[in-house]
Amino acid sequence: MIDRTIYGIFRRGSRTYFYSTLFFPPGVREDVFSLYSFVRTADDYVDAVPQEVEEFYAFTDRYAMAMAGEATGDVVIDSFVELSGRKGFDPAWTTAFLRSMESDITVGSYRTIRDLEGYLYGSSGVIGLMMARVLDLPPESYPAAQNLGRAMQYVNFIRDIAEDLALGRTYFPHQEMEAFGLDDLSAISASRNPRRFAAFVRFQLRRYREWQEGAEAGFRYIPRRYRIPIRTASDMYRWTARTIERDPAVVHRRKVKPSVIRIVSGAASNTLKA
Incomplete structure (x- = not known):
């Protein structure tokens, strides 16, 4: 039986x-x-406006307590730690995840793709690894799971350019922005340099497709x-990427997300194909 708190967070x-x-x-x-x-x-603690920094560190402290064998009374943490032990998560994965979340408190931009990939490993690569363990997949699947x-997450970065700018963050290498002649990715910059923004x-999106x-x-x-x-989830991200590719400026007008009907019908279609 799924706890109501956990159910609500996910929904x-x-x-x-x-x-x-x-x-x-x-x-x-x-x-x-x-x-x-x-x-x-x-993630919600560091994305809050204003950021809930004390709450984030209290969360990490409770996680450390739970890993030491204490029942924290926090159903989110206690259920995750139980899952982590039962499925054999490497504790270093969770450490990397929390480190990337912590960096959102102090780091607002990345100079190179190598810099960004360090963040991506902790914020999303290890989630893929955890999912592989949840599904009991063989180690040979791990590189694909990270990808x-x-x-x-990279599609989310592209989709959420405007939202992240409002939080003071840019999740794309400044080195690459400069190569396309862009000082920033704001709506003003996009309207002044529509071709450069679209090309960027x-x-x-090509990097997303490679991964x-x-x-x-x-x-x-x-x-x-x-x-x-x-x-099904993968297909929905492909749909989001295609929608943005047709009109990159859309990221400054609305948040591109598939409808519930599209997701469910996609799952039904995949059920027939499987």
Whole structure:
């Protein structure tokens, strides 16, 4: 039985992940809910306006207590730690995740793609690794799992350019922005340099597709009963990327997200294909 708090965090946090996850078998579904609620809660603290810095560090302290064997009374943390132990998560993965979340408190930009990839490993690559453990996939699947995690997050970065700018963040290498003649990625800059902005966004989408292709090469390791929700979520991110590629300026007008109907019909289609 999924705890109501955990259920609420997941449902509010991500339409694509939530509705895709419903197509997992019940036991796996509960584990994914526990994983997502933990990472979403940490992310929400650093994305709050103003940032809830004290709350974030209190969260990390409770996590350390739970890892030391103490029951914290925090259902999000306690359920994640139980999942982590049962599925054999490497504790270094969670450490890397919390380190990337902490960097959102102090770091607002990245100079090179190498700098950004360090953040991406902790914020999304390790989530892919945790999902691989949740699904009991073989170690051979891990590189693909990391690719899927960072590919999906990269689409979110592109989709959320305006939202992240409002938080004082730019998740794209400044070195690459300069190469396209852009000082920043604001709506004003995009309207003044529409071709440069569009070219820059499409360049970033090509990077997403490279990672996505690497991820899909590993789908063969996923059992059929688990492949349907994974492929459905993946398909929704492809749809988001295609929508933005047709009109990159859309990221400054609205948040591009698939509808519930699109997600559910996608899952139904994948069920027939599997």
